[in-house]
Amino acid sequence: MPFGIEEMFFSKTDKRGVIDDFNDVFVRVSGFSGEDLCGAPHKILRHPDMPKAVFWLLWNGLQNDKAVGAYVKNKTKDGKYYWVFALAAPVSDGYFSVRIKPSSEMHEQVIALYKEIRAAELAEKLTAEQSAQRLLARLQDMGFPNYGWFQSAAFGLEYEARQTALKAPPMLDVANTQTASKLTEDLQRELADLAGEFDGAEILTANMKIFAAKLNQGRAVINEVAKNYDLMLRDIQSHLKTLLVPPKSDGIWNMPEGQRAGFMLCGYHLLNEVVHGYEAEKAASGEAVTPEDMHQLHMLRSAYKGQSDKSVDDCVKSALTVQRRIEFLLRMVLGLSTIRIACRVEAGSLRQTAHGLDTIVGRLDEFQDRIETRMVRIQQLATDILMSIGTR
Incomplete structure (x- = not known):
């Protein structure tokens, strides 16, 4: 039909x-x-x-x-x-x-x-x-x-x-909310990947301790470097875990806040059409629109908009929190750099006996580059979320 x-x-x-x-x-x-x-x-x-x-x-x-x-x-x-x-x-x-x-x-x-x-x-x-x-x-x-x-x-x-x-002009609030939803999912994936990088870095400190155990000279210094690096890694990990939001996939109806915001916002716009169409249809037929009918439609429309706005607010709060915490974590990563430099200096003093330690320091360099790159990307995603919602 x-x-x-x-x-x-x-x-x-x-x-x-x-x-x-x-x-x-x-x-x-x-x-x-x-x-x-x-x-x-x-x-x-x-x-x-x-x-x-x-x-x-x-x-x-x-x-x-x-x-x-x-x-x-x-x-x-x-x-x-x-x-x-x-x-x-x-x-x-x-x-x-x-x-x-x-x-x-x-x-x-x-x-x-x-x-x-x-x-x-x-x-x-x-x-x-x-x-x-x-x-x-x-x-x-x-x-x-x-x-x-x-x-x-x-x-x-x-x-x-x-x-x-319909060749209708785009609904910017819907488009921007959908963009924010996608960016929020990307942000959480990046945070999870960053957490995985830190989990994998524990092997580096373990290798340092194993290397130190084989030394006659410099054992205490390398052990202390490994201990301090490990402590700072764990501190960063604990802060990072507070930013991870597991995807809302349990049960039948749970969904991320960004998705909920888009779903409800589309519903709000459809209800807008329904309200105007209903009033026009009743007027054309000469029937009166009952206050109760219109009240329920307006209440439902407001509920869709209210739930969408709440979910958007949650996305904003999350993005702002990520911005603040990542900036703090970047400062902590500078502390990791200081310990890494101490490890490099000690490797230089050990000369011929430090071949294995040079390899570990090289891996620390690679690790540091990766996490700093990820953190900058996370900061940019959080900024993009706030900008997309700001134009909603």
């Missing part, structure tokens, strides 16, 4: 999933009359090709007070079908869903995935929950740790594809 990329339809249900409000686009595309829809369960639109897994995840999210994004294939009254990307969320007395036409490359992947999962449901007689676990496992194979990560990526792609198709 064709409908335009510019068209957006919505419906509202009570807590049981019974439809109690909708717009004209929903009526036309579904093929059901207003009388058919009002008071009917939303599942009258369910297409037999849809995996039970998707609806299990949808209800799991809604009942845990989450906004949920999902690709859905619906059937019309006369047996046709249409695809949507639906964004559903709890409201005070039920659930509100706004739907757009999917047009990104992700949609084609999802069609194939749903076909696979639905076939498994039928062949293996999977329960809805078992099927949801199968779907989550397949999403992990596709690079999404959980459903929260997937819905955020999918919604961002669909929103961007729709804006492009």
Whole structure:
């Protein structure tokens, strides 16, 4: 059943999933009359090709007070079908869903995935929950740790594809938030790699101690150098660990704050369209817009914006913290340089007996160059995050 990329339809249900409000686009595309829809369960639109897994995840999210994004294939009254990307969320007395036409490359992947999962449901007689676990496992194979990560990526792609198709001016706040999200993920990867560099450096001090044990002259000095270097390494490691934020991939719905900010911001802009379209539709039909209906829409729109702003604020705080701590750690790295120079001086005094120590000092030089390069890159990423959010 064709409908335009510019068209957006919505419906509202009570807590049981019974439809109690909708717009004209929903009526036309579904093929059901207003009388058919009002008071009917939303599942009258369910297409037999849809995996039970998707609806299990949808209800799991809604009942845990989450906004949920999902690709859905619906059937019309006369047996046709249409695809949507639906964004559903709890409201005070039920659930509100706004739907757009999917047009990104992700949609084609999802069609194939749903076909696979639905076939498994039928062949293996999977329960809805078992099927949801199968779907989550397949999403992990596709690079999404959980459903929260997937819905955020999918919604961002669909929103961007729709804006492009409509030749609409870019939403700078969405683009900049998505940029900040990507930079934040890059920043955490760099921090994790830096922590790995410091973990690997422990072998250098161990080698120094082994070398010192073989010396008749200079043993105490080399041991002291190794001890001081090791102590400073551990001090830097402990500071660095406070900056590491493990990816929020546990459970079904956790996602990094940057992704959450983008997801909610796209939802906010769609709700803006819904509010204006709803008012215009009611005015054209001569129907009055009830204060309660508008209040719920405004509250939901504000909730999307509020959650997005909170997640952005968390990204800002994290980037500022990284900036301050990395500057402090760079000063500590200068302390490592002092100890390394002492080791080089001692190697020179030992002359012929210091061949192995020269090798260790060379590796310390390489280590120092790598960590300083990484720290400068981390500082730049933190600055880029703040600049992208500053233009949001």
